[in-house]
Amino acid sequence: MTATIAESLSSARQRLSQALQDAGRNVDDALLLAVSKTKPADMLREAYEHGQRNFGENYVQEAIDKQHRLGDLDDIVWHFIGPLQSNKTREVASHFDWVHSVDREKIARRLSEQRPEEMGPLNICLQVNISSEASKSGVSLDKLDELARQVAALPHLRLRGLMAIPAPADNPRQQREPFAHLRQTFVHLRELLPDAPLDTLSMGMSADMEAAVFEGATMVRLGTAIFGARD
Numbered sequence: 001m002t003a004t005i006a007e008s009l010s011s012a013r014q015r016l017s018q019a020l021q022d023a024g025r026n027v028d029d030a031l032l033l034a035v036s037k038t039k040p041a042d043m044l045r046e047a048y049e050h051g052q053r054n055f056g057e058n059y060v061q062e063a064i065d066k067q068h069r070l071g072d073l074d075d076i077v078w079h080f081i082g083p084l085q086s087n088k089t090r091e092v093a094s095h096f097d098w099v100h101s102v103d104r105e106k107i108a109r110r111l112s113e114q115r116p117e118e119m120g121p122l123n124i125c126l127q128v129n130i131s132s133e134a135s136k137s138g139v140s141l142d143k144l145d146e147l148a149r150q151v152a153a154l155p156h157l158r159l160r161g162l163m164a165i166p167a168p169a170d171n172p173r174q175q176r177e178p179f180a181h182l183r184q185t186f187v188h189l190r191e192l193l194p195d196a197p198l199d200t201l202s203m204g205m206s207a208d209m210e211a212a213v214f215e216g217a218t219m220v221r222l223g224t225a226i227f228g229a230r231d
Protein backbone atom coordinates (compact mmCIF):
# COMPACT_ATOMS: atom_id res chain seq x y z
CA MET A 1 0.00 0.00 0.00
CA THR A 2 1.35 3.43 -0.87
CA ALA A 3 1.59 6.06 1.83
CA THR A 4 -0.49 9.21 1.66
CA ILE A 5 1.17 12.61 1.44
CA ALA A 6 0.21 13.21 5.06
CA GLU A 7 1.99 10.01 6.11
CA SER A 8 5.15 10.60 4.09
CA LEU A 9 5.31 14.20 5.21
CA SER A 10 5.00 13.13 8.79
CA SER A 11 7.77 10.52 8.44
CA ALA A 12 9.99 13.04 6.64
CA ARG A 13 9.52 15.43 9.57
CA GLN A 14 10.33 12.66 12.02
CA ARG A 15 13.43 11.75 10.03
CA LEU A 16 14.56 15.37 10.10
CA SER A 17 14.04 15.85 13.83
CA GLN A 18 15.75 12.53 14.57
CA ALA A 19 18.73 13.56 12.42
CA LEU A 20 18.92 16.92 14.20
CA GLN A 21 18.74 15.23 17.56
CA ASP A 22 21.44 12.70 16.62
CA ALA A 23 23.63 15.61 15.55
CA GLY A 24 23.12 17.34 18.89
CA ARG A 25 21.22 20.19 17.26
CA ASN A 26 17.88 21.78 18.13
CA VAL A 27 14.80 20.28 16.46
CA ASP A 28 13.98 23.53 14.67
CA ASP A 29 17.51 24.17 13.37
CA ALA A 30 16.70 23.02 9.82
CA LEU A 31 13.83 23.75 7.48
CA LEU A 32 12.13 21.09 5.40
CA LEU A 33 11.81 22.10 1.77
CA ALA A 34 9.31 19.93 -0.16
CA VAL A 35 10.66 19.41 -3.68
CA SER A 36 7.59 19.06 -5.87
CA LYS A 37 8.96 19.04 -9.43
CA THR A 38 6.87 16.89 -11.83
CA LYS A 39 4.19 16.46 -9.14
CA PRO A 40 0.65 17.81 -9.66
CA ALA A 41 -0.70 20.86 -7.82
CA ASP A 42 -3.16 18.66 -5.89
CA MET A 43 -0.28 16.92 -4.15
CA LEU A 44 1.22 20.25 -3.11
CA ARG A 45 -2.19 21.33 -1.81
CA GLU A 46 -2.39 18.20 0.29
CA ALA A 47 1.06 18.87 1.76
CA TYR A 48 -0.02 22.47 2.41
CA GLU A 49 -3.11 21.26 4.25
CA HIS A 50 -0.76 19.31 6.50
CA GLY A 51 1.30 22.37 7.33
CA GLN A 52 3.96 22.44 4.61
CA ARG A 53 4.75 25.98 3.42
CA ASN A 54 8.13 25.82 1.63
CA PHE A 55 8.14 24.21 -1.82
CA GLY A 56 11.01 23.72 -4.27
CA GLU A 57 10.56 23.63 -8.04
CA ASN A 58 13.01 23.06 -10.92
CA TYR A 59 11.13 24.04 -14.07
CA VAL A 60 9.90 27.60 -14.49
CA GLN A 61 6.75 27.08 -16.55
CA GLU A 62 5.63 24.05 -14.58
CA ALA A 63 6.10 25.98 -11.35
CA ILE A 64 4.15 29.02 -12.57
CA ASP A 65 1.25 26.77 -13.66
CA LYS A 66 1.09 25.28 -10.17
CA GLN A 67 1.34 28.71 -8.56
CA HIS A 68 -1.78 29.73 -10.50
CA ARG A 69 -3.63 26.58 -9.42
CA LEU A 70 -2.63 27.25 -5.81
CA GLY A 71 -3.28 31.00 -6.01
CA ASP A 72 -5.68 30.85 -3.06
CA LEU A 73 -2.83 29.73 -0.75
CA ASP A 74 -1.03 33.01 -0.33
CA ASP A 75 1.57 32.08 2.28
CA ILE A 76 3.49 29.48 0.26
CA VAL A 77 7.21 30.22 0.05
CA TRP A 78 8.47 29.28 -3.43
CA HIS A 79 12.07 28.18 -3.97
CA PHE A 80 13.60 27.84 -7.42
CA ILE A 81 16.24 25.08 -7.22
CA GLY A 82 16.84 24.03 -10.84
CA PRO A 83 19.38 25.13 -13.45
CA LEU A 84 18.63 28.70 -14.50
CA GLN A 85 19.12 30.07 -18.03
CA SER A 86 19.30 33.81 -18.60
CA ASN A 87 16.13 33.87 -20.73
CA LYS A 88 14.17 32.64 -17.66
CA THR A 89 15.47 35.07 -15.06
CA ARG A 90 12.61 37.55 -15.43
CA GLU A 91 9.99 34.93 -14.63
CA VAL A 92 11.98 33.54 -11.75
CA ALA A 93 12.59 37.02 -10.31
CA SER A 94 8.85 37.74 -10.29
CA HIS A 95 7.49 34.32 -9.18
CA PHE A 96 9.84 33.07 -6.47
CA ASP A 97 11.01 33.99 -2.97
CA TRP A 98 14.30 32.10 -3.13
CA VAL A 99 16.73 30.92 -5.81
CA HIS A 100 19.19 28.20 -4.71
CA SER A 101 20.99 27.70 -8.01
CA VAL A 102 22.81 30.95 -8.81
CA ASP A 103 26.25 30.09 -10.16
CA ARG A 104 27.27 33.07 -12.27
CA GLU A 105 27.30 36.84 -12.14
CA LYS A 106 25.22 37.40 -15.26
CA ILE A 107 22.28 35.45 -13.82
CA ALA A 108 22.55 37.25 -10.48
CA ARG A 109 22.68 40.68 -12.11
CA ARG A 110 19.60 39.94 -14.23
CA LEU A 111 17.67 38.61 -11.20
CA SER A 112 18.48 41.79 -9.30
CA GLU A 113 17.54 44.08 -12.20
CA GLN A 114 14.31 42.17 -12.89
CA ARG A 115 13.13 41.72 -9.30
CA PRO A 116 9.87 43.68 -8.90
CA GLU A 117 10.49 46.43 -6.34
CA GLU A 118 7.31 45.68 -4.33
CA MET A 119 8.35 42.07 -3.71
CA GLY A 120 11.42 43.00 -1.65
CA PRO A 121 14.83 41.41 -2.12
CA LEU A 122 15.10 37.92 -3.62
CA ASN A 123 16.84 35.41 -1.34
CA ILE A 124 19.85 33.79 -2.99
CA CYS A 125 21.98 30.72 -2.39
CA LEU A 126 25.04 30.22 -4.54
CA GLN A 127 25.26 26.72 -5.95
CA VAL A 128 28.76 25.37 -5.41
CA ASN A 129 30.29 22.58 -7.46
CA ILE A 130 31.65 20.77 -4.45
CA SER A 131 32.51 17.41 -6.04
CA SER A 132 33.56 18.67 -9.44
CA GLU A 133 33.10 15.42 -11.34
CA ALA A 134 29.42 15.18 -10.39
CA SER A 135 27.74 17.87 -12.43
CA LYS A 136 28.42 20.86 -14.58
CA SER A 137 26.25 23.15 -12.47
CA GLY A 138 27.63 25.26 -9.67
CA VAL A 139 30.41 27.76 -9.29
CA SER A 140 33.84 26.25 -8.74
CA LEU A 141 35.47 26.89 -5.37
CA ASP A 142 38.18 29.08 -6.87
CA LYS A 143 35.56 31.49 -8.27
CA LEU A 144 33.19 31.50 -5.31
CA ASP A 145 34.64 34.46 -3.39
CA GLU A 146 34.45 36.76 -6.39
CA LEU A 147 30.87 35.72 -7.20
CA ALA A 148 29.80 36.10 -3.57
CA ARG A 149 31.21 39.65 -3.43
CA GLN A 150 29.35 40.55 -6.63
CA VAL A 151 26.05 39.07 -5.47
CA ALA A 152 26.30 40.68 -2.03
CA ALA A 153 26.59 44.06 -3.74
CA LEU A 154 23.44 43.71 -5.87
CA PRO A 155 20.61 45.87 -4.53
CA HIS A 156 17.59 43.58 -5.02
CA LEU A 157 19.18 40.34 -3.88
CA ARG A 158 19.89 39.06 -0.38
CA LEU A 159 22.76 36.61 -0.22
CA ARG A 160 21.66 33.92 2.25
CA GLY A 161 24.07 31.04 1.75
CA LEU A 162 25.25 28.07 -0.26
CA MET A 163 23.69 25.07 -1.96
CA ALA A 164 25.28 21.90 -3.31
CA ILE A 165 24.30 18.60 -4.89
CA PRO A 166 27.24 16.26 -4.23
CA ALA A 167 27.89 13.14 -6.27
CA PRO A 168 25.90 10.18 -4.90
CA ALA A 169 27.77 8.13 -2.32
CA ASP A 170 26.40 5.08 -0.59
CA ASN A 171 27.90 5.11 2.84
CA PRO A 172 27.27 7.84 5.40
CA ARG A 173 30.94 8.63 5.94
CA GLN A 174 31.47 9.28 2.22
CA GLN A 175 28.25 11.27 2.08
CA ARG A 176 29.42 13.56 4.86
CA GLU A 177 32.69 14.58 3.21
CA PRO A 178 31.38 17.04 0.60
CA PHE A 179 28.84 18.42 3.09
CA ALA A 180 31.64 19.08 5.59
CA HIS A 181 33.55 20.81 2.83
CA LEU A 182 30.54 23.00 2.01
CA ARG A 183 30.16 23.91 5.67
CA GLN A 184 33.82 24.97 5.89
CA THR A 185 33.35 27.03 2.74
CA PHE A 186 30.30 28.65 4.34
CA VAL A 187 32.27 29.54 7.48
CA HIS A 188 34.94 31.10 5.27
CA LEU A 189 32.34 33.10 3.35
CA ARG A 190 30.86 34.53 6.54
CA GLU A 191 34.32 35.79 7.48
CA LEU A 192 34.82 37.24 4.02
CA LEU A 193 31.43 39.01 4.02
CA PRO A 194 30.60 39.80 7.66
CA ASP A 195 27.77 42.15 6.67
CA ALA A 196 25.90 39.70 4.44
CA PRO A 197 22.90 37.90 6.05
CA LEU A 198 24.48 34.47 5.55
CA ASP A 199 22.41 31.90 7.47
CA THR A 200 21.57 29.12 5.01
CA LEU A 201 23.25 25.86 4.09
CA SER A 202 20.93 24.20 1.58
CA MET A 203 22.14 20.61 1.44
CA GLY A 204 20.76 17.10 1.75
CA MET A 205 18.15 15.26 -0.32
CA SER A 206 16.09 12.11 0.28
CA ALA A 207 19.10 9.78 0.07
CA ASP A 208 21.63 11.75 2.12
CA MET A 209 19.65 14.03 4.41
CA GLU A 210 21.07 12.62 7.66
CA ALA A 211 24.66 13.18 6.52
CA ALA A 212 23.84 16.78 5.53
CA VAL A 213 22.12 17.52 8.83
CA PHE A 214 25.07 16.04 10.69
CA GLU A 215 27.30 18.54 8.87
CA GLY A 216 25.10 21.54 9.60
CA ALA A 217 22.42 21.78 6.90
CA THR A 218 19.83 24.47 7.67
CA MET A 219 17.56 23.51 4.76
CA VAL A 220 17.06 20.01 3.41
CA ARG A 221 15.42 19.49 0.04
CA LEU A 222 13.25 16.36 0.01
CA GLY A 223 11.34 15.23 -3.06
CA THR A 224 11.05 11.44 -3.27
CA ALA A 225 10.70 11.05 0.51
CA ILE A 226 7.58 13.23 0.50
CA PHE A 227 5.95 12.82 -2.92
CA GLY A 228 7.25 9.40 -3.99
CA ALA A 229 9.43 8.48 -6.95
CA ARG A 230 9.33 10.62 -10.08
CA ASP A 231 8.68 9.08 -13.52
Ligand SMILES: *Cc1c(COP(=O)(O)O)cnc(C)c1O
Binding pocket: 035, 037, 058, 081, 082, 165, 205, 206, 207, 221, 222, 223, 224, 225
Ligand atom coordinates in the same frame (compact mmCIF):
# COMPACT_ATOMS: atom_id res chain seq x y z
C1 LIG B 1 14.99 16.92 -7.38
C2 LIG B 1 15.85 17.67 -6.45
C3 LIG B 1 15.85 17.43 -5.07
C4 LIG B 1 15.03 16.33 -4.41
O1 LIG B 1 15.61 15.09 -4.66
P1 LIG B 1 15.05 13.74 -3.95
O2 LIG B 1 16.18 12.79 -4.12
O3 LIG B 1 13.83 13.36 -4.70
O4 LIG B 1 14.79 14.07 -2.54
C5 LIG B 1 16.63 18.24 -4.26
N1 LIG B 1 17.37 19.22 -4.77
C6 LIG B 1 17.43 19.49 -6.08
C7 LIG B 1 18.28 20.60 -6.58
C8 LIG B 1 16.68 18.72 -6.97
O5 LIG B 1 16.73 18.99 -8.28
